[in-house]
Amino acid sequence: MSVEVELRHRFGAFALDVAFRTERAGVTALFGPSGAGKTSVINAIAGLFKPRHGRIAVEGRAVLDTPSGIFVPAVARRTGYVFQDARLFPHMSVADNLRFGWKRAEHRCAEAQIAHVIEMLGLRELLERRPLSLSGGEKGRVAIGRALLSSPDILLLDEPLAALDAARRAEIVPYLERLRDQARLPIFYVSHNVDEVARLADDIVMLRGGRVVAQGSVFDLLTRINSEIEPVGAVLATNVAEHRDGLTVLRFDGGELYVPRLKRESGARVRVRIRAEEIMLAREEPKAISANNVLPATVTAIGGAAQADVQLAIGRVHLVARITRASVARLELQPGVGVFAVVKSVIVDSSQ
Amino acid sequence: MRDFFLTPDEVQALALSLKVSSVAVFAALPFAVAAALFLTRVRFPGKTVVDAVIHLPLVLPPVAVGFLLLVLLGTRSGLGGWLYQAFGIRFVFSWTGAALACGLITFPFQVRAIRLALEGADPGLDDAARTLGAGWLDRLVNVSLPLALPGIVAGVITAFAASLGEFGAIITFVSNIPGETRTLPLAIYTALQTPGGEAEAARLSLISIGLALSFMTLAESLRRRPRA
Numbered sequence: 192m193s194v195e196v197e198l199r200h201r202f203g204a205f206a207l208d209v210a211f212r213t214e215r216a217g218v219t220a221l222f223g224p225s226g227a228g229k230t231s232v233i234n235a236i237a238g239l240f241k242p243r244h245g246r247i248a249v250e251g252r253a254v255l256d257t258p259s260g261i262f263v264p265a266v267a268r269r270t271g272y273v274f275q276d277a278r279l280f281p282h283m284s285v286a287d288n289l290r291f292g293w294k295r296a297e298h299r300c301a302e303a304q305i306a307h308v309i310e311m312l313g314l315r316e317l318l319e320r321r322p323l324s325l326s327g328g329e330k331g332r333v334a335i336g337r338a339l340l341s342s343p344d345i346l347l348l349d350e351p352l353a354a355l356d357a358a359r360r361a362e363i364v365p366y367l368e369r370l371r372d373q374a375r376l377p378i379f380y381v382s383h384n385v386d387e388v389a390r391l392a393d394d395i396v397m398l399r400g401g402r403v404v405a406q407g408s409v410f411d412l413l414t415r416i417n418s419e420i421e422p423v424g425a426v427l428a429t430n431v432a433e434h435r436d437g438l439t440v441l442r443f444d445g446g447e448l449y450v451p452r453l454k455r456e457s458g459a460r461v462r463v464r465i466r467a468e469e470i471m472l473a474r475e476e477p478k479a480i481s482a483n484n485v486l487p488a489t490v491t492a493i494g495g496a497a498q499a500d501v502q503l504a505i506g507r508v509h510l511v512a513r514i515t516r517a518s519v520a521r522l523e524l525q526p527g528v529g530v531f532a533v534v535k536s537v538i539v540d541s542s543q
Numbered sequence: 544m545r546d547f548f549l550t551p552d553e554v555q556a557l558a559l560s561l562k563v564s565s566v567a568v569f570a571a572l573p574f575a576v577a578a579a580l581f582l583t584r585v586r587f588p589g590k591t592v593v594d595a596v597i598h599l600p601l602v603l604p605p606v607a608v609g610f611l612l613l614v615l616l617g618t619r620s621g622l623g624g625w626l627y628q629a630f631g632i633r634f635v636f637s638w639t640g641a642a643l644a645c646g647l648i649t650f651p652f653q654v655r656a657i658r659l660a661l662e663g664a665d666p667g668l669d670d671a672a673r674t675l676g677a678g679w680l681d682r683l684v685n686v687s688l689p690l691a692l693p694g695i696v697a698g699v700i701t702a703f704a705a706s707l708g709e710f711g712a713i714i715t716f717v718s719n720i721p722g723e724t725r726t727l728p729l730a731i732y733t734a735l736q737t738p739g740g741e742a743e744a745a746r747l748s749l750i751s752i753g754l755a756l757s758f759m760t761l762a763e764s765l766r767r768r769p770r771a
């Protein structure tokens with residue numbers, strides 16, 4: 192499932208000029224500060240906004256191509272759009288909202304699929320309710336279900352968590368993770384929150400001032416230093432190797448991590464994140480230390496501002512440790528130096 | 544004591560008023576919805592003029608509207624004559640003419656209320672319906688109009704209440720015929736012209752006040768009700 196996007200448009204003084212493509216099903220985060228043009232990009236993909244110049248193709252089939260005058264209207268685009276404010280129809284029950292797009296889909300999914308989506312998003316208890324009586328998180332889940340059941344080619348999510356408080360976010364994120372792992376379609380996820388992106392996205396398209404300033408896989412882009420994005424310590428794709436001594440061993444491309452025991456079968460894919468502040472560096476292997484994870488690594492680059500961001504390589508993955516400039520000087524760190532990365536805590540996300 | 548009960552003639556006037564106003568309002572409703580949609584959805588130069596024309600009956604002397612209808616639809620006029628010759632449809636001296644006059648006079652009330660409701664609707668819901676594959680008619684029938692329903696009902700009730708009070712246009716266009724065009728206001732007027740008719744005029748006026756008050760209260764409560 193490839194999606195190509197190329198847009199040029201002027202809104203007064205603001206110029207939108209972006210081009211990117213995705214090659215596979217999965218979550219592509221459109222990431223950037225507010226006013227970067229993220230929502231305009233997904234509105235263009237949905238057909239709600241027609242740019243002056245542009246081309247958008249889904250699996251090679253153009254839905255927008257201004258030179259040749261192609262513009263497939265939103266009604267016929269088959270994009271599932273989850274709006275930031277959910278936009279459920281207030282005069283219909285949750286069940287009727289869910290079936291609104293389903294009834295109008297060219298290729299309706301089977302009734303069993305409806306039941307599956309209701310189950311996946313935990314909507315069974317809400318079916319008879321009216322949108323006005325739902326909490327923000329519930330509205331978001333219904334909006335995702337409604338979009339999914341319209342059998343879309345692409346799913347667009349516009350900051351579905353932005354309007355929610357921390358508790359509601361925590362409630363909806365696991366559903367989004369399940370969606371990422373189960374839906375076999377390209378998902379564009381608009382966000383300005385790096386933690387959200389690190390947790391949910393596969394790829395990142397970073398926008399700023401209407402332009403693409405960085406693009407790449409979440410594992411790679413978030414562990415670059417001196418880039419457009421504040422680095423995360425690490426985002427690692429791991430597999431459960433075994434359970435031992437009350438711990439679970441997670442294997443990644445270059446080493447192993449020990450985390451408190453997870454209720455996952457061995458072989459299960461688990462994404463973990465490590466914050467840059469949670470990594471300490473030592474020149475010699477520390478002995479008798481409480482941290483479970485001490486990983487031999489090589490310094491590959493040093494950057495950052497007031498604090499130093501030290502990029503490390505472990506096998507084929509990168510980590511970034513944030514330490515003081517004084518520590519860099521004291522440890523005489525420079526590219527090529529071997530160190531031990533002491534990982535104080537690991538954040539374990541859901542599967543993948 | 545006898546003064547408190549309605550005479551058969553008065554009951555007739557009340558029933559006729561209700562019939563004329565109901566037909567007037569419901570016959571005008573589709574046109575009012577169309578006009579409100581037109582004014583909210585279509586952009587074109589000269590829209591202000593169209594808007595003014597639609598609202599004209601609100602400020603025009605009703606007698607002038609009645610006169611205009613008489614000129615246009617009298618059996619001796621071109622259009623009225625043709626309607627009578629070809630279809631046997633005659634508005635003058637008929638309760639249907641009274642309904643036509645009332646529908647026209649109260650048309651702006653309906654358009655205004657429906658338009659406000661349509662303009663107050665969240666355009667985001669229309670976009671959401673589009674991404675879910677709903678075409679324009681589909682969106683109109685299943686999203687825009689149901690959401691505007693409280694406004695539409697309020698408009699209908701306001702127009703109905705206003706229609707009950709119409710006098711000038713009716714008496715000019717279709718005259719004052721008992722049982723055919725003598726609605727409540729015309730009956731009040733007739734009673735006042737009759738020696739000793741004050742009690743009848745008072746009874747009918749009280750009924751008018753009661754009806755107007757209850758309908759306006761109903762319309763207002765609908766307008767204030769939050770969307771469920």
